[in-house]
Amino acid sequence: MYKQKQCILEIIFKKKDKILNQQTSLLEHKKILIVIIIATIIVFSAVFIIKYGDDYFGFDTPDGVGPIGSEHAHGRLKVYILGDLVDFSPKNHSKYLYANDYISLDENKNIHRTAKGATVAHLLESMGITYTDECLILNEDTFHGNGTLYEQKAYCHEGNVGLRFFVNEVLNEQGPNYVIGEGDKILVMYSDLDLYPF
Numbered sequence: 001m002y003k004q005k006q007c008i009l010e011i012i013f014k015k016k017d018k019i020l021n022q023q024t025s026l027l028e029h030k031k032i033l034i035v036i037i038i039a040t041i042i043v044f045s046a047v048f049i050i051k052y053g054d055d056y057f058g059f060d061t062p063d064g065v066g067p068i069g070s071e072h073a074h075g076r077l078k079v080y081i082l083g084d085l086v087d088f089s090p091k092n093h094s095k096y097l098y099a100n101d102y103i104s105l106d107e108n109k110n111i112h113r114t115a116k117g118a119t120v121a122h123l124l125e126s127m128g129i130t131y132t133d134e135c136l137i138l139n140e141d142t143f144h145g146n147g148t149l150y151e152q153k154a155y156c157h158e159g160n161v162g163l164r165f166f167v168n169e170v171l172n173e174q175g176p177n178y179v180i181g182e183g184d185k186i187l188v189m190y191s192d193l194d195l196y197p198f
Helices: 002-057 090-096 120-126
Strands: 073-081 084-087 103-105 110-113 129-131 135-138 142-144 153-156 161-167 184-192
Parallel strands (some): 073 184
Antiparallel strands (some): 084 142, 135 153, 161 184
């Protein structure tokens, strides 16, 4: 009888050990599976960031622009179209605020340039405005200073109406390629070319 009990106990302990070994093996498999899943997520994330990070996260640096923090300057920007001030205030266009890490507008419509070589063109482009030799193109709906809406449109040189770029009340031939200095006041005008604003 004693031997039978001992045999039964040995069988029970062996089954228990076998079950514990199977559970340990399953736990190890689960750990390995979790490590594989995490590694896969890391690899796919790295590939995504490398391939699409510039567009998705805004990491791309425009040509000729230094790293963020390489310079710092402040200025002001006004854009007039046929005598009306374009409104970049936060109440109408919060999308313009800090739209670009290199050069941007704050809530008081001050320009902040935080990188060497960042131009007014970089600022305008981040705001949905394209400035060419002949045209000022509003790529998005934009508000007049009086609250009415400019639709997406190109304002191009036509007859005696054209585009001019002023820095500190002086006509500037660099136009949007100008790199703003501390305290500069930028004025972009699409108007009668005989009209002098100062």
